[in-house]
Each structure stands twice: as C-alpha cells, then as structure tokens.
Amino acid sequence: MEELRVQIEKFFSGNIVLDSFDLQKASRDWSLFEVMPKMVVYPRNSRDIQELVAFVAKKKKTQKWSELSLTARAAGTDMSGGPLNESIIMDVTRYMKGVVSIDKEEVTVLPGTYYRDLETETDKLGVMMPCFPASKSICAVGGMVANNGAGELSIRYGQNKDWVRSLKVVLEDGKEVEFKPVTKDIVKAKSLQKDLEGEIYRKIWYLTQRAKTDIDEAKPKTSKNSSGYLIWDVWDEKTQMFDLTKLVVGAQGTTGIITEITYGLTPKPKTSTMMVSFVKNFEPVPELVEKLLETNPDTLEVYDDNTVKFATRFFGDMVADKGLWEVIRFGLRFIPEFFMGVFGGMPKLIILSEYSGTEAKEVRDMAKAAKK
DSSP states (O other): OHHHHHHHHTTOOSEEEOOHHHHHHHTBOSSSOBOOOSEEEEOSSHHHHHHHHHHHHHHTTSSTTTTOOEEEESSOOOSSSTTOOSSEEEEOTTTSOSEEEEOSSEEEEOTTOBHHHHHHHHHHTTEEOOOOOTTTTTOBHHHHHHTTOOOTTHHHHOOGGGTEEEEEEEOTTSOEEEEOOBOHHHHHHHHTOSSHHHHHHHHHHHHHHHTHHHHHHHSOOOSOOOSOOOGGGTEETTTTEEOGGGGTTTSTTSSOEEEEEEEEOEEOOSEEEEEEEEESSSTTHHHHHHHHHTTOOSEEEEEEHHHHHHHHTTHHHHHHHHOHHHHHHHHHTTHHHHHHHHHHOOOSEEEEEEEEESSHHHHHHHHHHHHO
16 A cells, blocks of 8 residues: 555645554444554545545556545444445545534535534524434534434434535546536536536436336335435425435435535524323333324434333442532432332333423423323
C-alpha cells in the first residue's frame, strides 16, 4: 500500500494513514464485525473525494489493483458493518464537518458533523432536525443519511428521507452532483446530458414511468425501511416532483458518497408529558398499541418485566454517576408508577407514550384523551 499512498499524495490534500492504530479503529463499528482495512484517508474537502473516487475507479480496471475499493465512514456507530472494508476507508469526521448555513427552515451541513453539534446550532433558533437515532450524542449526520436514521420520534416525524431536502454526492465517475426534488422539465433536460448524471436521470425516469405498477407492488408494507434504494419514493405523482435523494438515503454510500446535506427543520416542542401504561399480559397489547397510535404520540416505547429487573441491577452505578440527590430527584418523578406497582403488581409490559406541543394545557389534554 506504500506505493499506492505515494500516488494518492500527488493529488490528495488530506491525510493518508497506514498506522496500525488508525487501521484498528477503522476496523470496527458497533456491529459484531471486525474488518481490517489497508489504508485510512481523511479528506479535507469535496475535491479530495472526487479525485480519490476517480483514482480508485481507474485503478480497479488494472489487474494489480482489481480488489481496490473505497468506503466512506462517519462516526462509525453503524450496527450492521456498513463503514467497514478490507481496502480504503475514507473518514469524513476529521475535516469535513460543520454547519455551512442555517435558518429556521433549513440547515446545510457537512457529512462529518456530529449530530450533537448540529443540535447546538438548531437549539439557538428553537428548531430541530427530528430524525435522530438513540446514539445522537456520538453519531454524525453522514451516517444518519446513509442509514436512513429515524429514532424515537419517527412515529410523528418519519425518517431521514423525509427531512433531506438536497444532497451533494460524488458519483462513481468522480464528479459531484446535487440531487434534490425537480420538475419533469428539469428531468428531461438532465436526461440530455452526455455523462453519468444524465444516464442516471434517463434510466431512473424510465423505470419510474414504465415499471410504476411493479415498483408500487414491491414497496415494503412497513413503517420504517432501512434497506435503501427507495425507488418507489423517487417520483411523487401527487406533487409531480422527481427526487433522486431517495436513492442515496439509506443506501450506505453504494449509490454515491455524500459531501453535503441540506435538511429541513421544524419548531422544537416547548413542553411534553408522558403516559405510562402497565400491562399484565400480552393479550391486549395489539389493540392497545393500535389505539395509542391513533392519539398521535411523539414516541411509543415498550419495556418488559425482564428489562425493568435488569435495569435495577445498575442502580448503584447510577447513584455513583449522577449523585444521590440527583437520583432522588429523578426517582420522585416515578412515584405514580411506584404505587401502580405496589397495588397492581409487577406488570408484564410497560408502555410509554409521549406527547408534546407548544402549550402545557394542549399537551395535558392530548395525554388525558389518550388515557381515556
């Protein structure tokens, strides 16, 4: 790989690393897999990525480097092995991070930006990008888009695909393009281009028009889809808009490498409340969940009795971490649940449904309606 490093250095302004520490770090994500790469690179900008993609594509055509490959990596919190490979890992979190622009409607951000840093900026404006995973304090937005992340608020707000307004992406020919919702006329104009972008517009437009029935029938009947290649969402018959971001979101970098993300934003709720339901057996759960979903909760979480018992084993660690007074304050919030357990016994399931809004009375009324 030393020979390859020398060649890449001629055009690459970022860092190229063969050190065992970086390789070991890049060999793991949050899955069970461990795949040792041969090189880790840290691009400084989109130009680095474009040049590197074109270089790898050219090298792969030779017999000597036919096994060469390139995988983009953000924070590495993926749980499926998505950011791993045996060749070159391209880590965008060192340099390609930060908010490019922001207002109350939209934010443009680089893929290596940690969600916590994005949240700091959106909080200043009283808005949020609501589709974040449980790992929001340590994950980066590039991975959120690549995984079509959703998280605890997905019942109300949907998935990443619903909040991505545009994406800048480097295609396999090494050229950066911008994908965003466009009209039929723009699709036709793009289709006339004699390059890879034009070919993509021509072929995907053809598919969405000529195979619409087959595509619609093949669409998974699920509320959350992390499989990528969301071709059934590309052409929106109602709005008459054609959106190729749907083929990038969730595709784990296999349709293009993300260099810039523009998200839509929404006002952050000012207050919230939670309803706790104790369930003694599994029989009423399907109907109960169905009824709860009709009340439009922000979140719906379910814990069984084993989870509760398991959590109590770590009570001492919680006291050590938070301090006794903080734990007492936290525990006081659960006095109603304590008495529910005393008089009703340990439930088989605990269902938490959360409601939020701008006014406290509005939120309380929502919870009361749900309880009824």
